[in-house]
Amino acid sequence: MIEIIILIILVGILSGILGSLLGLGGAIVLIPFLTIFLNVHAKYAAGSALIATIATSSGSASAYLIDRLANFRIGMSLEITTTAGAIIGSLIAGFIFARNLEWIFYLLFSFILFTSILPTERKLDSELPTLRNPDRSTKIFKLEGSYFDEKIGKEIKYYGVRWWLAEFIMFFAGIISGLLGIGSGALKVLALDWAMNLPLKVSTATSNFMIGVTASTGSAIYWSFGYIEPLLSSSAALGVLIGSFIGSKLIQKLSSFELRIIFLSILAFLGMNMLLRGLIAIKMIVLSKELYYLISIIFAVLFAMINYFIKKK
Amino acid sequence: MIEKIIGYFLRIGVLISAFFFVFGIIFSILDLNISNLLLRIGLLVLISTPILRVMLGLAIFVLEKDKIYILITSLVIFNLLFALLFLPILI
Numbered sequence: 001m002i003e004i005i006i007l008i009i010l011v012g013i014l015s016g017i018l019g020s021l022l023g024l025g026g027a028i029v030l031i032p033f034l035t036i037f038l039n040v041h042a043k044y045a046a047g048s049a050l051i052a053t054i055a056t057s058s059g060s061a062s063a064y065l066i067d068r069l070a071n072f073r074i075g076m077s078l079e080i081t082t083t084a085g086a087i088i089g090s091l092i093a094g095f096i097f098a099r100n101l102e103w104i105f106y107l108l109f110s111f112i113l114f115t116s117i118l119p120t121e122r123k124l125d126s127e128l129p130t131l132r133n134p135d136r137s138t139k140i141f142k143l144e145g146s147y148f149d150e151k152i153g154k155e156i157k158y159y160g161v162r163w164w165l166a167e168f169i170m171f172f173a174g175i176i177s178g179l180l181g182i183g184s185g186a187l188k189v190l191a192l193d194w195a196m197n198l199p200l201k202v203s204t205a206t207s208n209f210m211i212g213v214t215a216s217t218g219s220a221i222y223w224s225f226g227y228i229e230p231l232l233s234s235s236a237a238l239g240v241l242i243g244s245f246i247g248s249k250l251i252q253k254l255s256s257f258e259l260r261i262i263f264l265s266i267l268a269f270l271g272m273n274m275l276l277r278g279l280i281a282i283k284m285i286v287l288s289k290e291l292y293y294l295i296s297i298i299f300a301v302l303f304a305m306i307n308y309f310i311k312k313k
Numbered sequence: 314m315i316e317k318i319i320g321y322f323l324r325i326g327v328l329i330s331a332f333f334f335v336f337g338i339i340f341s342i343l344d345l346n347i348s349n350l351l352l353r354i355g356l357l358v359l360i361s362t363p364i365l366r367v368m369l370g371l372a373i374f375v376l377e378k379d380k381i382y383i384l385i386t387s388l389v390i391f392n393l394l395f396a397l398l399f400l401p402i403l404i
Contacts (some may be wrong), residue, residue, distance in 0.1 A: 002342050051356060055330075058362050066318030072316050076370060077385050083392035090400060139382065212363035213389070215397040217346055219360045224401040230352035231341050237359060238334040288319045 004038065005235050012239020015052060019240070019249030021059035021254070023192075023207030024185035025215065027055030028270065031182070032293045038234065046181045047227030048236045048244050050215050053185075055237040057212025059244030068147045069205035069251070074160055074198070077141050078191070081167045081212050082184070082208045085174020086217040093179050099222070102180075106278030109176055120264055124311045126257050130157065136165030147202060150252035160196035169195055174184035177214050184212050184271055188311050189195035189263065200256040200263075247295060261308050315373050319366055322353030330355045364393055 011033050015026035027049035034045040064070035096102055123129065143160035160166070169191035177184030185207055192203035207232065222228055251259070273296040279285045281294070287295075333355030340348035372384040 005338060005342065023391060035360070051386050054328075054359055054363060058327045058359070062320050062323035062327060065316040070316070070321060072370070073382065074366075076382065076389065079367070079389045080385060080392070083396065087392060087396050087400060090396075090404065094404060129398045131368065141385075205386060213367060213393070216360055217393060218361045220397045223360075228356065230349055230356060231338070234337055234352045234355055237356075238331060238338065241331050241334075297363055 004256035005231070008034075008038075008232065009239035009242075010233040012236045013243035013246070014239075015236075016056055016240035016245075017058065017247040018243075019053075019056035020208060020244040020260075021183070021204065021251050021259060022185070022266060023189045023204035023211070024056075024266065025049065025182075026056050026240060027053065027182045028266065034061045034236075035233075036271045036290055043225070043238060044229045044232060045113065047222050047229060048233040050181065050218060050222055051228060051233040052217040052240045054212045054219070055240040056244050057208055057210070057215065059241045060248045061209040061212065063245070063248035064132065064208060066207035068145065069201055069246075069254075070209040071143075071145045071160075071198075071202060072176050072209070073141065073182020074145075074192070074196070075142050075206045075209045077143075077163070078166055078170045078188075079083035079210055082174040082177075082188070082210060082214050083217050085171040085176075085185075086178035086214050087174075088222055089178020089277045090218060091178075092175075096179065100281070105176065105179055106274045106281060109180075109200065110271050110274035110278060112172075113186065113267050113274065116194065117264060117267050117271070118193055120190070120267065120306065122199075122259065122262055123193075124257060124264075124307065127152065128199050129158075130310075132161050132197050134159050135161050137161065137162075143196070145202070147199075149199075149201065151255050156199055158199050158202060160192075160198055162195050162197070166191040166195040178218060181218070182237050184214055186263075186266060197204040201251060204251070204259065204263075205218075220222055242285040257311070261304055261311075264307055265300040265304035268303040269296045272299045315370075315377075318373060319370060320368055322369055323362060326358060326365070330359040330362070333358065339340060364397070 015029035019026035030049045030052050031045045034040040138159050146157040149156050169250035173184040188204050188207040192198050277291040333351050337348050337351035374382040
């Protein structure tokens with residue numbers, strides 16, 4: 001048993017590092033590992049991933065807030081729609097799954113991820129976003145701040161625009177996380193990075209700050225259903241806390257270019273994964289779980305390598 | 314300033330739950346009965362930390378008399394309480 005606990009803690013560390021760098025909860029690492037390699041039932045894997053998400057969030061956001069990478073006001077203001085979305089997502093989950101309609105969300109989510117790749121890729125060329133004129137929402141909601149970027153070596157001032165668009169994407173992110181228990185981190189980063197035009201590090205740090213609240217929204221249901229297995233989720237959470245501490249120091253050593261390459265490969269992985277799941281759900285293809293994860297990983301790695309070699313100066 | 318307060322608050326929550334996790338896991342390996350209780354306390358502290366930080370945020374905004382953010386944070390708290398108290402009954 002002790003070997004398995006140590007293994008879960010190690011995978012938790014990996015998931016914590018990745019999660020804190022990219023603003024994700026780490027379900028993307030934990031769920032396939034637990035279900036495929038340890039044969040954990042999907043519902044306990046989802047329960048552990050939920051706990052791991054809260055651990056990633058609190059662990060890294062504590063550092064990001066103190067280092068001024070995460071923006072408290074921007075995160076807080078966007079939590080209105082993301083929590084509302086999570087509630088609606090969990091309310092319609094029973095209805096959706098009873099009628100086998102989850103493929104709609106898999107395919108829709110996949111479509112959004114794939115279409116978001118292009119604007120994200122275009123931003124690979126610039127280390128910081130091209131400034132847009134502040135709009136009315138910037139002023140009303142005080143969507144501005146500054147942080148010290150160690151890699152660039154200077155203080156970066158930024159402000160957020162298009163608050164309503166970001167709220168809309170956050171609402172959808174909330175629905176997805178209430179419904180599928182995953183993917184809300186990637187969409188949150190897109191809302192902050194693409195819609196609000198924030199620097200990438202501010203986007204991933206602020207997403208990290210937010211995902212804990214979204215995950216807490218779902219925790220009462222998971223807890224009452226008994227999906228949170230104490231030893232399993234605590235071991236994962238402990239690893240994640242260590243990993244998120246490492247990740248929150250590592251982010252300052254990385255350039256936005258490197259971070260964005262990793263983020264793009266996550267978009268590719270999730271997009272392919274959701275596409276295959278959708279196609280499996282409507283019985284267009286037949287694939288085992290191992291195989292569709294393997295295909296998604298290969299696709300994501302190839303995609304990241306191509307991007308890296310094309311764009312590297 | 315507000316970022317620092319919330320940041321340190323999260324750090325304290327994380328350290329408390331990590332403390333319970335470490336001893337809970339060690340006691341599980343040693344097969345002691347108390348382990349399950351420790352793990353559950355750790356999990357409850359972990360889950361409640363983000364919820365409490367929203368409430369702490371509201372308190373800070375009230376002190377700063379930031380009206381728009383008092384409204385925003387109240388809405389988030391409403392959603393959170395709804396999700397925690399009513400959602401398990403509705404589903």
